Amino acid sequence: MSNDSSKRCDKTRDTRYMPGLDGLRAIAVIGIIIYHLNRQWLTGGFLGVDTFFVISGYLITSLLLKEYEETGIINLKNFWLRRVKRLIPAVIVLVCVVVLATLILKPDQIVGIKHDAFAAVLYVSNWWYIVSDVNYFEQFAFMPLKHLWSLAIEEQFYICFPIVLITLLLTVRKYRNVTLIFWIISLVSLFVMIMISQPHMGHSRVYFGTDTRLQTMLLGVMLAFLWPPFKLKKNPNVAIRHVVDTVGVLSVICLLSLFILVDDNSDWIYNGGFYLISAMTLFVISSAVHPSGYFARILGNPVFVYIGKRSYSLYLWHFPVISFLHSYFVDGQIPVYVYIIDVGVTIIFAELSYRYIETPFRKYSFRVFTLNRFRKIPFLRTVALIVILIPSLLIFAGAFDHLGKDTTANKKMSYHTTGNHKLEEKSKTVSLKEKSGEKQAKVHKNNKVYSDLKPLLIGDSVMVDIGEDFTKHVPNAIIDGQVGRNLYEATPLVEQNYKKYANKNEQVVLELGTNGDFSKEQLNELISKFGDAKIYLVNTRVPRNYETHVNRLMADAAKSHSNVTLVDWHKRSEGHSEYFAPDGIHLEYSGVQALTDEILKQMVPKQSK
Missing domain, CATH: 3.40.50.1110 (SGNH hydrolase)
Known part of the structure; x- marks a missing residue:
């Protein structure tokens, strides 16, 4: 890879699909879902969020660098528009459904959920939970939108990072020096986490903070400079291919072991642990994106690809489904059939979201809506949106506040x-x-x-x-x-x-x-x-x-x-x-x-x- 950004690459280079990354996404989201179903089943499943962070940093940077090398600039408007179409419609629908379900099923919770919903649509959930101090009893409380803290961090990253990247590419220019700067920033983020965290104390500030979690995404950013996926040789020599595959197998075994062994109360993960775990994830990604590796083919098997393509939908819907269903049972004494229902309902909602919200909106933008009743699916989509949007706006306006109370404030x-x-x-x-x-x-x-x-x-x-x-x-x-x-x-x-x-x-x-x-x-x-x-x-x-x-x-x-x-x-x-x-x-x-x-x-x- 050239160290000087002025040395342009072949402008006809394809943006190839990498099924191995979808396979890794599948592993991450499965770990997260198991963790949220019952923490004792997979105590380190929450690390799947960090896997998503690393993948996001790597993939976004790879795409931005490719655009920069081919055109000499990065079109921020198009980048942000793609992010909006990819992420926001599904979140808006999710939030509306959750607040409506809360109004119908748990009206006494409507005020607290409304506050969480405001933070979710503004993509500041992580800071809202820090300010609200969810360190203790909120971990046991009914909070079906709590998982959106990680999406808030990613969205904040998508807004700010491209601007920083363009500035560095146009001023510093040399990739080596740009990578060094990002590495220094990642170490600063790591240092902030270590300084703020205290042994055996609540970790909400360091866990939810954009500043403290930036380290993970920046590791993915650095890998994009060091191991650009669209420049990898399709036919390297056999020795290199074997090394890549071996590294992939060993690193994914380590990652899965951490999912099993790490505990969310462990102090060491806040004192460099997240950094080391995310750094190890880089080796999994490196092998997963190689175009000729057997490991990438195994990870990119049809089942994992199917799950990975829907990982965003699964992540969005699993936590509200679990929150609502489990609220009717005593935690720790939940029947097996409830977990089966959790998974089944999550899959149904995720599939509906993927097919009828995310994919159409990503392809056709606002043209997916119409009041022309002869275009059946777009018409039904429009009617459904109106049905959930109008009462949701009334909830946000406070029309139903009298039915509930802010349980957090009154605890x-x-x-x-x-x-x-x-x-x-x-x-x-x-x-x-x-x-x-x-x-x-x-x-x-x-x-x-x-x-x-x-x-x-x-x-x-x-x-x-x-x-x-x-x-x-x-x-x-x-x-x-x-x-x-x-x-x-x-x-x-x-x-x-x-x-x-x-x-x-x-x-x-x-x-x-x-x-x-x-x-x-x-x-x-x-x-x-x-x-x-x-x-x-x-x-x-x-x-x-x-x-x-x-x-x-x-x-x-x-x-x-x-x-x-x-x-x-x-x-x-x-x-x-x-x-x-x-x-x-x-x-x-x-x-x-x-x-x-x-x-x-x-x-x-x-x-x-």
């Missing part, structure tokens, strides 16, 4: 007591579900008030859930519950506020396993802060891959510390889907009663009569 984020809860409030406090006549599980042995108990309870959102009910039975309890709290965050909290709870007459309840994993050392450090106090560790039921490890550490701690007792909430809640909200973690009123009862069962016998 109870903490529960704190000072130990002086009024006893008389016990008889006056009635849950909304009791008022409505809903049958409650009779899980308490009695309604006794334990006014002699003065325990300290520290926990996360589950503690927030049970706080009010617990104080009905233990009015002098000190409760410190905070949504999103991890176990390692409790240690400095104890140092600052609860040092006095360290003698053998004190009781401490710790419910801190919901939001992520921790180490044996971190758990032991927290336990040590309470000295000789009686400690009750509440284990967790959370449909995440760290559940088993967290619960095992708590069980081991109860065995190895004489002052530690395990409150086995995981066992108590087994088979009781009625205890849980659809996320499988937060509690309905019967679950609140059951967990309160389970804690009291362990605490009360310890008291002297």
Whole structure:
């Protein structure tokens, strides 16, 4: 490849189709879908998004460089118009369908979904989720448009990157130097991610940020300079072909292994991991685009090509389908047939989108619409668009806001007591579900008030859930519950506020396993802060891959510390889907009663009569 952009290539060079890239897209989208169906099935499936980022950077740059080499300039208007026709119509339809489905099926969610929809159509979803701080409870919430964060990053890239590329090509000129500049920018992006991310903390800012995720796409950009697909020889010598194929096979095995082994809670991926994984993906792409390789032919098999061509449609529709269907079941207790329905409905919607929205619009632009009823398919397409567009505009205008509320803004984020809860409030406090006549599980042995108990309870959102009910039975309890709290965050909290709870007459309840994993050392450090106090560790039921490890550490701690007792909430809640909200973690009123009862069962016998 020539290093000087002034050395033009043959203007008759074809833009050949590369089925291997569609095969790689198929692998990426399958990984993402499995991950969203059930994270525990493929813990690293989210890395498929980074595969898409690398492919986008590579393919877009390759096409732009080809145009530049053949014409001496890049037509930005035509480039952006192609991107608009390729991406936006399907997103608009998706957003309209989702907001309408929300209005019909879940009207109480309409305000929050409307906000997400605004961000989606403006392609700023990633920054909207950063500002909204979706780091914790939104991961369990009903958010059918959340996956559009990655499309927002790509669209922002498509707007800005061609301008930067043209500027560098016209000023710096030498490909080698342009590539070096992009490499430096990718390292800056990597450095920003490392600097912003903090071990064992929420990663929403670094995960969703355009600046921090730019590194991945720029790796694809650099590969386009170093391995231009339209210049590769169709008939290289046998040795080179074997090397290319071997590299492809080994790198795709590594990529699939990462899909299986990587965890979205792993701190290392935010400290260079994404960069290394994406760099390894470059080798898969290099082999996938080679015109003579056997690996490219295998990856470009008819099944993978079929899926890959529809990867954009599948990505758009799978997450809303899963979100709606799973919202009617308890996460972690979803029947197998629901997953089958997920996949089937996703395929149907994706195929409809691909055939009747994306492909026609890409070929014929706005000519796909007509009010001439004799042109049947365009007429039906136009009518369907009107049917979904008009009520969608009313939703965006706020016409139905009164039906719902912004659940994010109104979410109870903490529960704190000072130990002086009024006893008389016990008889006056009635849950909304009791008022409505809903049958409650009779899980308490009695309604006794334990006014002699003065325990300290520290926990996360589950503690927030049970706080009010617990104080009905233990009015002098000190409760410190905070949504999103991890176990390692409790240690400095104890140092600052609860040092006095360290003698053998004190009781401490710790419910801190919901939001992520921790180490044996971190758990032991927290336990040590309470000295000789009686400690009750509440284990967790959370449909995440760290559940088993967290619960095992708590069980081991109860065995190895004489002052530690395990409150086995995981066992108590087994088979009781009625205890849980659809996320499988937060509690309905019967679950609140059951967990309160389970804690009291362990605490009360310890008291002297």
